[in-house]
Amino acid sequence: MSYYEIQGGRPLEGRLTVQGAKNSVLPILAAALLAPGEGVIENCPDLSDVSTTLDILRLLGCRAQREGDKVTIDATALGRCAIPESLMREMRSSVIFLGALLARLGEAELFYPGGCQLGPRPIDLHLAALRTLGAEILEDQGCLCCRRSRKGLRGREICLSMPSVGATENAMLAACGCGGTTTIVGAAREPEIVDLQNFLRSMGARIQGAGSSLITVEGGAPLHPARYRVMGDRMAAATYLCAAAAATGDVELTGAEGDTLTAVLSCLEQAGCEIHRGENLIALRCRGPLRGIPPVRTAPYPGFPTDAQAVLMAALAGGEGSTMFVENMFESRYGHVDELRRMGAEIQIDGRVALVTGVGRLRGAALRGTDLRGAAALAVAALGAEGVSTLSQLRHIRRGYEHFPENLRSLGAEIRELP
Numbered sequence: 001m002s003y004y005e006i007q008g009g010r011p012l013e014g015r016l017t018v019q020g021a022k023n024s025v026l027p028i029l030a031a032a033l034l035a036p037g038e039g040v041i042e043n044c045p046d047l048s049d050v051s052t053t054l055d056i057l058r059l060l061g062c063r064a065q066r067e068g069d070k071v072t073i074d075a076t077a078l079g080r081c082a083i084p085e086s087l088m089r090e091m092r093s094s095v096i097f098l099g100a101l102l103a104r105l106g107e108a109e110l111f112y113p114g115g116c117q118l119g120p121r122p123i124d125l126h127l128a129a130l131r132t133l134g135a136e137i138l139e140d141q142g143c144l145c146c147r148r149s150r151k152g153l154r155g156r157e158i159c160l161s162m163p164s165v166g167a168t169e170n171a172m173l174a175a176c177g178c179g180g181t182t183t184i185v186g187a188a189r190e191p192e193i194v195d196l197q198n199f200l201r202s203m204g205a206r207i208q209g210a211g212s213s214l215i216t217v218e219g220g221a222p223l224h225p226a227r228y229r230v231m232g233d234r235m236a237a238a239t240y241l242c243a244a245a246a247a248t249g250d251v252e253l254t255g256a257e258g259d260t261l262t263a264v265l266s267c268l269e270q271a272g273c274e275i276h277r278g279e280n281l282i283a284l285r286c287r288g289p290l291r292g293i294p295p296v297r298t299a300p301y302p303g304f305p306t307d308a309q310a311v312l313m314a315a316l317a318g319g320e321g322s323t324m325f326v327e328n329m330f331e332s333r334y335g336h337v338d339e340l341r342r343m344g345a346e347i348q349i350d351g352r353v354a355l356v357t358g359v360g361r362l363r364g365a366a367l368r369g370t371d372l373r374g375a376a377a378l379a380v381a382a383l384g385a386e387g388v389s390t391l392s393q394l395r396h397i398r399r400g401y402e403h404f405p406e407n408l409r410s411l412g413a414e415i416r417e418l419p
């Protein structure tokens with residue numbers, strides 16, 4: 001089993017281009033099912049979650065081929081609607097195929113998805129939205145058998161009780177195959193939702209409102225394959241920025257938009273970092289230890305993203321002063337805390353609240369990744385720590401970060417992967 005060996009205390013400097021967004025490309029690849037013919041997705045990151053998605057597309061009858069950061073999808077021969085449990089369990093976002101398959105074939109059969117263990121994340125909102133549009137869904141021992149009703153799929157008003165990103169995306173995809181107009185009330189507002197809308201528009205879909213809480217889809221528009229470039233990954237950008245803050249240094253990230261990371265950048269500025277935003281560029285300079293900041297409360301976009309909670313906590317743990325984190329999105333997103341404590345971090349947990357007291361400098365330790373963002377957070381902490389750390393369970397990193405050690409080395413980090 002391979003692991004990273006990280007020598008801490010090396011300032012990070014240089015320029016890095018951020019990968020394509022994981023949370024955009026997965027629903028976009030599923031959306032490619034909506035039209036027969038050959039389309040091209042550019043800026044597609046080389047991640048294990050992407051590879052699993054391509055395996056699912058091939059299993060369903062599509063041709064999927066990667067060349068560099070370009071993926072070609074030909075959904076002409078789409079003929080299967082069932083996804084086996086083995087593939088579904090590899091990532092939670094596989095549930096996005098429900099809406100796309102219902103829209104294109106009128107049926108789908110899959111299992112409850114897997115992914116990181118962050119506490120209960122029911123897909124009830126997904127299923128309720130699809131039922132509103134006319135889907136009949138039978139749940140049997142973890143298997144979901146979905147069919148459009150005899151009356152077909154029809155546009156309706158869908159009211160989401162909370163702004164679920166996945167449920168919003170599934171509703172958008174299914175609505176493209178409905179007759180009439182669908183309105184999604186209480187929709188998630190994340191930039192990745194806007195990216196999915198832009199892709200659907202490039203295919204000919206009549207959809208508007210993404211980025212707001214009300215999305216409208218006029219179903220029935222003829223769709224065609226498209227060539228599309230995925231947005232930059234704001235969570236990868238947040239990780240590299242927090243790494244530079246933890247280790248100190250001066251880095252520039254291209255391919256990421258500062259406007260999509262306002263909440264994170266504000267926290268880093270309060271902690272003592274200098275931030276510069278340009279067109280398609282974010283720059284950070286950090287010359288001293290980070291200081292404690294006002295409470296950080298995770299919330300749906302445009303609030304502080306839950307995916308950035310762990311990496312910011314890791315950076316602040318090696319600073320000075322105290323910071324309170326309140327995790328409002330998931331019940332079990334402090335899996336990284338015990339590992340940070342192995343490095344000397346002072347963190348107290350009480351339910352959804354974590355109080356972090358900076359210790360000035362963390363110490364290198366043997367670490368084990370717990371989930372995607374938690375594993376990245378441990379790498380952030382190790383980069384700023386004194387001494388050598390090892391980080392195992394790299395499968396978590398590979399789910400969401402492309403060329404992670406190579407990118408860090410390009411910024412001056414001393415990190416290597418060992419068998």
